[in-house]
Amino acid sequence: MNRIFLLMLVIGLPLILIGTIFNWSDIPMFLLCAVAIIALSSFIGRATESIAIVSGPRVSGLLNATFGNAVELIISFFTLKAGLIGIVLASLTGSVLGNLLLVLGFSFFLGGIKYKRQNFSIHDARYNSGLLIFAVIVAFVIPEIFSMSMDEKQTITLSIGVSILLIALYLAGLFFKLVTHRGVFSSNDQEKESEEKEQAEWSRGKAIVILLLSTVAVAFVSERLVHTFETLGDQFGWSELFIGVIVVAIVGNAAEHFSAITMAMKNRMDVAVEISVGSTLQVAMFVAPILVLASLFMPQSMPLVFTIPELVAMVTATFLVINLCNDGESNWFEGLTLLAAYLIIGIGFFLL
């Protein structure tokens, strides 16, 4: 699989360069960029993992907290710079929905076909569900509802306040998980053992170089990708909302999808849940507020106010996931339920 990703890069990147110079049309460029980003995501993921293995859990946690959704962040940054605020909010929504319903759904479903019941830490599940409710039900819903009777300036002020609190609580949560209550999380012996056995794929130096190069490459490709959105919408009759929620989200999270499902099929559901729900929390509590704050230095500020369908989709998905996860067990039918919910929401955004 890793070779395929390398091949995708070796062929893809030069083609994008050529295409940019000779001004190819947007549809093939979109496909090339999507393929390149998926391959680069896999490199970023593996480089992060390699550094993590040689650096111990705290550095690993911080690394993952910042680079885990680097691709997402970079694409969104360039979309924001292009003034496409609607697509940024939509792709954040799509990232939350994709991770919660699609990634977790496939993990539960495919893992559940192989194993009758799979277990994951109930402590992690509770920690995650508390933060999911905080982020989606409190921190996303309050600005939405309150901004209805606010002017633009008040809405931006509220968005800034909420964003700072989201980031602060996200960092406090890392401190909680990695420092004060470390023993509580992922402390089962079996996992420790398997961790010890794990060998870094690359040396620390090589991993850092790959990480930096891949990040730069993603930035370059993302900027090109963003400019294809308009044509994409016109050509296929897709709305801005559908492009953001479904298309961008799937491209931006492809690497996570792949690794979560792999873990689920190895019966390491703990890791699969951590990737999908952890990634959701990172998008909601770190990527989204960073983008809100970054937008203050751009011509057009982005408030933390989603469209009503986006918000309702995230809220209902959150309730479903919390309910299915809080027993620390999964099976194929729970996976199918999540996938069905994703389909319902996907059809909705397609028709909108």
Place this chain on the structure above:
Amino acid sequence: MNRIFLLMLVIGLPLILIGTIFNWSDIPMFLLCAVAIIALSSFIGRATESIAIVSGPRVSGLLNATFGNAVELIISFFTLKAGLIGIVLASLTGSVLGNLLLVLGFSFFLGGIKYKRQNFSIHDARYNSGLLIFAVIVAFVIPEIFSMSMDEKQTITLSIGVSILLIALYLAGLFFKLVTHRGVFSSNDQEKESEEKEQAEWSRGKAIVILLLSTVAVAFVSERLVHTFETLGDQFGWSELFIGVIVVAIVGNAAEHFSAITMAMKNRMDVAVEISVGSTLQVAMFVAPILVLASLFMPQSMPLVFTIPELVAMVTATFLVINLCNDGESNWFEGLTLLAAYLIIGIGFFLL
């Protein structure tokens, strides 16, 4: 009790026939039809049970899945045919609310007066709560919210998609409960024993004949019943909403009310919960989508879009029930809480 039901039929059916010929006024006709339907429901229920006992759990599950809400389905079908879409959606709402709050409320309350604490399977409770959230919070809320910015055609398309997914997941759920994870559900020895002892009331042949005859009779009576609604509203000042949510729902679910409460008072709370929550899921995931699909062949298509009060009532009831059920225990006070919630919602619909 069974003799009373027989008596109700032997007297009721001929009177309805006579009334239809001589064109009696609608109020006595409504009462006659209601009585006949309650009695017929009991026959359908007993016939289904008899066939189930001699046929093993899988056939039994499928039978229950299709005939469990046959009366509801037939009444709704004729209401739909009469073009009264508002009453159909209202009676689906009423069925959900009646089963979740009234039936479960009385079961918990009356059972709880007799026994200090009653238990039911926590596995069933989790399975049920996951599907309740999927059906009510995801599959009912999404079309409601999304349809606000859709035209009629898009709304119908979304309703069709959601309906197909609801039915598919409902059938997958049966497969999960009856085939792949059968051992998990209702596997305690005590129950098995009591099942073995159970004797079918009627032979299979007799049961099938009774089932078919009762179903035909319900169809006939339902058609007559539907035509009394308009007069009923004018006479008592009841809104279409109140007739659907409270009146039709109580008539259509009377048999289930009766048997769930009987089971609760015999301390078989597992069965009582299964009847009330199971029936809710059947209405939400099978009856409602079937009606949406059936309406496509009628002059006026029915979207899966409830009124806001209907939807909010179902959503809040779902949250309350899930919260009270997820510990697998019940007592009289939990029952009273459910009944109080039903009263609040009932007063609301009455005043609306």
Place this chain on the structure above:
Amino acid sequence: MNRIFLLMLVIGLPLILIGTIFNWSDIPMFLLCAVAIIALSSFIGRATESIAIVSGPRVSGLLNATFGNAVELIISFFTLKAGLIGIVLASLTGSVLGNLLLVLGFSFFLGGIKYKRQNFSIHDARYNSGLLIFAVIVAFVIPEIFSMSMDEKQTITLSIGVSILLIALYLAGLFFKLVTHRGVFSSNDQEKESEEKEQAEWSRGKAIVILLLSTVAVAFVSERLVHTFETLGDQFGWSELFIGVIVVAIVGNAAEHFSAITMAMKNRMDVAVEISVGSTLQVAMFVAPILVLASLFMPQSMPLVFTIPELVAMVTATFLVINLCNDGESNWFEGLTLLAAYLIIGIGFFLL
């Protein structure tokens, strides 16, 4: 601490008297009244406790049920009499939010800094979460949504019905906790022992006199306090909503804040949770409906209809608290999450 409260009274009350006679301006009067009410709350609390210790748990439960939020009730009563319905509803909202997020948040956070994990009864947590959902999600949401398509008279009728049901269920809950299911709640030996050791601060006679005098004094001061609200809003640019939700709520609940946090830091989290969540339920199921019913005898009736931001804030806070509490465990990070939610909502109301 108790001496400070006494000092605050001995100095504060005469000053308020003098200020009223010489017509001091509203800002110093507001501060004096706030200080006096906080001190008086502490006296009411200690008098109630003294009577409770010598009277056994049932009288204690009833006493607490009626005097627990006496200050809140009295302030609201005079605000209602002054026709400031908006502030009454806002201060009820603030009381719910303050107890659920601020008091519980500080208890979890400060207790959690001292102890790694703290436990409280899971039975209490379930009982509380069921009633929280009933009160906030069902009984507050239904009139809100239904009243949108109702005229004023219907809204008042619905509010009366809901209020009566809230009070009835609240009393039934006391009966459940204190009579039929007493053993289930707070029956752990350790607590019993510590209860036995507790000595009443005052004799029953002295306590009753202090209780009555303090209540009269609160009533007198509250009436003065209410008249400062308008100036307060003009002077600081605070909206009616912000005064009600944040300022009045903090003054009215100061005593509870203090005692809950004290208990949490003594590792008696059971008591801290009982004070904060129990007080929330009392406000929602007893104080609020009493005020609705009392308003019927005043020139302007108060419906049980909050503003949309108020309702959404209470609903989201309820979901967060239920999720964090239902495992019967707390830590500093859960406390921080609650405090962050309070800040988000507080900023929202400030900007509104």
